[in-house]
Amino acid sequence: MANVIVWFRPFGWPPARVRYEYPTYSAAQVAAGEALYRVTCSACHGPAGEGDAAAEVPALDGSMHAWHHADSLFARYIREGGVYMPAVAPEWSDEQVTAVLAYVKQWWEPRQRAYQHEVSEANPATP
Numbered sequence: 001m002a003n004v005i006v007w008f009r010p011f012g013w014p015p016a017r018v019r020y021e022y023p024t025y026s027a028a029q030v031a032a033g034e035a036l037y038r039v040t041c042s043a044c045h046g047p048a049g050e051g052d053a054a055a056e057v058p059a060l061d062g063s064m065h066a067w068h069h070a071d072s073l074f075a076r077y078i079r080e081g082g083v084y085m086p087a088v089a090p091e092w093s094d095e096q097v098t099a100v101l102a103y104v105k106q107w108w109e110p111r112q113r114a115y116q117h118e119v120s121e122a123n124p125a126t127p
């Protein structure tokens with residue numbers, strides 16, 4: 001990865017930065033991800049990723065802590081399930097996982113995307 005210089009503000013977490021670094025995705029990836037999300041995730045996590053508090057399904061938008069999780073954790077939850085979440089798509093390719101991530105990340109602010117990018121770099125793909 002390219003070396004980048006980042007400036008931190010002294011207060012607040014995650015630290016606000018002058019410049020945020022994170023990967024972007026093509027419109028085609030986002031569109032494919034939206035279609036996959038609607039079929040595979042929205043029944044539980046809500047059509048706009050808002051979650052379902054009554055059913056104890058966390059939001060995937062920026063309001064909770066989905067953006068604290070690495071891409072590899074998303075992949076594992078999707079293919080193998082979580083604590084209470086079932087394995088919803090064990091057969092998904094990396095491209096399909098990436099597409100759904102491209103769509104979900106649209107709900108996150110730049111600072112959240114930048115933070116999650118660092119977490120993803122630090123936690124590369126799980127088997």
Ligand code: HEC
Pocket residue numbers: 037040041042043044045056057058059060064065066069073074077078081082083084085086088089100
């Ligand atoms: C049958 C309902 C259901 C479906 C469908 C479902 N999930 Fe979940 N998901 C849950 C529940 C319940 C949790 C919280 C408990 C847990 O961690 O297992 C969860 C947790 C998660 C988490 C961790 C969130 C956090 O903040 O800790 C991620 C990421 C996630 N789901 C992604 C997805 C994605 C992406 C899809 C679609 C590909 C999906 N889920 C489909 C029920 C579901």
